[in-house]
Amino acid sequence: MACRGFCRACGRDHQLHENGARRHGLELMELLRTRRSLDLGAAATDSAPRLSTDWLYGEARGKMFGVLECLAPDGSTRILRAFSGQYNGLWEIDGWAPPLFDSRQLAAITAATEAEIKELGAALAYAGDPEDRRTLRRRRRQLSQDLMRRIHGLYRLTNFHGREASLFAAATNGSGIPTGTGDCCAPKLLNLAARSNLVPLGLAEFFWGRSNRSGTREEGRFYPSCAEKCAAILGFMLCGVEGSHAGPAA
Structure with a gap:
């Protein structure tokens, strides 16, 4: 099974199998291997350096x-x-599913707050009084938490009934939304499909590049959608996907 989740709105579990998507995943692997870039529309010699897959084999992994x-x-x-x-x-x-928020709005709300957080960090480095240090730490922590709530508030999720919800409304784990929820492949793909009036037939996800530090991901291997972050919203996002084109794998 590629992805699944429980939807609070309808009280049901929803799921989407891999079906024929693995073949297309293997084709994408070959493109990444031969073109060495995410700029799949440009000639290999014209692709932007920032989109090179070399980045996947460095410290970023x-x-x-x-x-x-x-x-x-x-x-x-x-x-x-x-x-x-x-x-x-x-x-x-270009050519890849966008995030679940307006990236320009994200840049606007993070710029000022992140600058203030850095200023507090610098002040903390010079603060000698224990009470001053505690006050600065509390202020920095509060700013970070407030910023994360504002960032989460930018996300807009659409399901296959055409219904839209915020990250908070869609999640089944209440207010405890982990950082990065909604940024994985499955939410991006399902959101784009729902907004484009497309019917999902199958989903496949794989890892590409240098193995992660914990050793739980290896290049070229397929994995199900993450349970740690996105399972809490996939139920809402998959709601309405059932039908003849999203049945069990053959």
């Missing part, structure tokens, strides 16, 4: 990638692609 096979309204097959989180500092790259 590898990343999850995903493909969603979909049925378009005209009966044709559409393949959507996504990478988890940011790629080399970029939230949006």
Whole structure:
């Protein structure tokens, strides 16, 4: 099973299998291997250096990638692609599923707060009085928590009934939303499909690049959608996906 989750809105579990998406995942692996870039539309010699897959083999290490096979309204097959989180500092790259928020709004709300957090960190380094240090730490922690709530407030999730919800409303784990929830491949792909009037047929996610530090991800291997972060919202996002094109794997 590629992904699943419980939807609070309808009180049911929803799921989507891999089905034929693995083949498209293998095709994407080959593209990444041969082109060595996420700029899949440009000639190999013209691709932007920032999109080079060399980044995946350095200190940043590898990343999850995903493909969603979909049925378009005209009966044709559409393949959507996504990478988890940011790629080399970029939230949006042509040809890849966008994040669940407006990246310009994200930049606007984070700039001022992050500058203040850094100032508090600098002040903390010079503060000698224990009470001053405690006050600075509390202020910095509060700013970070407030910023995370504002960031989470930017996310807009759409399901296959055409309903939209905030991250807080969609999540089944209440207010305890882990950092990075909604940034994985499955939420990006499902959101784009729902907003584009596409019917998901199958989903596959794989790891590409240098293995992660914990050794739980290896290049070229397929993995189910993460249970730690995104399972809490996948139930809402998959709601309405059931039908003849999203049945059990053959």
